[in-house]
Amino acid sequence: MKNERPLSSAFTRRDLFRYTGLLGAAAGITATLAACGGGPSSTSVVGGSASTGDLTTAIGYGNDQSFDPMQTASGFLMAAVNHVYEGLLENDPGTGETYAALAQAVPTDATASSWTMKIRDGATWHDGTPVTSDDVVFTFDRILDPQQNVLIRSFFSSWLQSVTKVDDQTVTLNFNYPFSAAAQRLSIAKIMPKHVFDGHWDEAKSGALVVGSGPYKLKSHTPKSNTAFEAYEAYNGPRPANFATMNWLSIVDTSSRIARVSGNNAGAQLADNIPVANVPTLTTGGRTVEGNPGMNLMYLLFDTTQAPFDDVRVRQAMFYAINTPKMIEIALGGKAAPATSYLYERNPDYARASTVYSYDPDKARSLLASAGVSGLDLTLLSTNVSWLADCLPTIKESWDAVGFNTTLEPQDTSAMVSKLNSGQKFQIAAGTSNPQAFGSDVDLLVRYTYSKGGLWTKTYAKWDDTPEAQKIYATMDEATRETDPAKRSTLVQSYLNQIAENAVYYPVLHQELLTAWDPKKIADVTPLPYPGVNLLQAKPA
Missing domain, CATH: 3.90.76.10 (Dipeptide-binding Protein; Domain 1)
Structure with a gap:
């Protein structure tokens, strides 16, 4: 299977005026925990200007999780692994x-x-x-x-x-x-x-042992602070190091991260996880800000043992009720797309699903009425990832408008994951996810959440043993073994349609991730469609 190149989307002057109008007043930036863990930011800068062959990068995720390449799901440390191993x-x-x-x-x-x-x-x-x-x-x-x-x-x-x-x-x-x-x-x-x-x-x-064969070797690793690399001079592979040293700062706090990459004396030449609200300031200050559409998504997840969410009509109604276009415009500055499939639109296996949850509050009310649901007290469990937190008020407003009494319960990502891992009961959970960091083939992207006996369908949704789930798994297995491309494509679309219709775990939107850098200091940057950075082809400007 061959991937198309996701087109990088730079910000135009028209974008800047629109963002300034929508978000220019948002000078105060919420300090929240990003999707892959957190910790306090580093305040020390190791390394110098990229023009001297050294690079300092501000990464909006924690570096205090597993450094084991077979065990990590950390945006920061998965990126580090890709440079070392x-x-x-x-x-x-x-x-x-x-x-x-x-x-x-x-x-x-x-x-x-x-x-x-x-x-x-x-x-x-x-x-x-x-x-x-x-x-x-x-x-x-x-x-x-x-x-x-x-x-x-x-x-x-x-x-x-x-x-x-x-x-x-x-x-x-x-x-x-x-x-x-x-x-x-x-x-x-x-x-x-x-x-x-x-x-x-x-x-x-723990990172006490980090020995790879890649172009960079580990120089130092301080959890909740920074991770430093140096070029491995004996590397003879296809992507040699272009920087003598790299220092990656773990700066989860948004305002601190933006400050580090801003101004004439910026302490970092590149930063990821850039909020839309900061784009005008960064571009006016001479930084390039670009995004890359991909599988970065906001999802809804249902505990199907908790009535009425055992009823597919109610689950579908929750999606139809959300004013997703409004939420994307207000909270995300237009840099997202309503989900029209489990997959993002530029994936080679994408096709519009047979069930698409366009904003339709009347249809939501009709589905709820047919299921006999009205006036329900509802608690939405969610992470406090910054861009997701910005979306929550619109979700509450939308659900309340179709008859729910919605309570928002945002919390630290690790706290929500701990509750889900323990099998704790809940009604609906919202979070962010991006399995594209592991790969972009459809089998991987779907099995990350929909796999027999898996964490998401069995432990979280408690849906694994249903006939509907078994049908999805069987269709997926058949597609994986099919060697005829046309037959395989038909099977893939079949299980994607089943997943959309059942709406147990499903994206509300796919969001574009943004990266900022100083083009006078660093060149050939590839913004990623998933958390973290890949600097194997970047070089001093």
């Missing part, structure tokens, strides 16, 4: 094209039941030890081990049977069946040195 194959963040990283070449036979792959000649770990096939086998043995059950296991266990050693530089990947997205999927599996990590996974998690 390599997969056999990697995906270009701008074009989506797959390229050879630790492997010598990209396999081309998508119908094969196995691939034999050779390791890049001369590849070494950051301690100078050569990369061997033993390291590759060690990595995949851990990924596929049901006892260890690492976070990324579900992305491989259905189609990848085993990885075996042929010789010191060659491995064979054995498939359960031909899998069209295998090449893309291999980028998730960062190869790790056996001699370093065997029996030392706690150190991998």
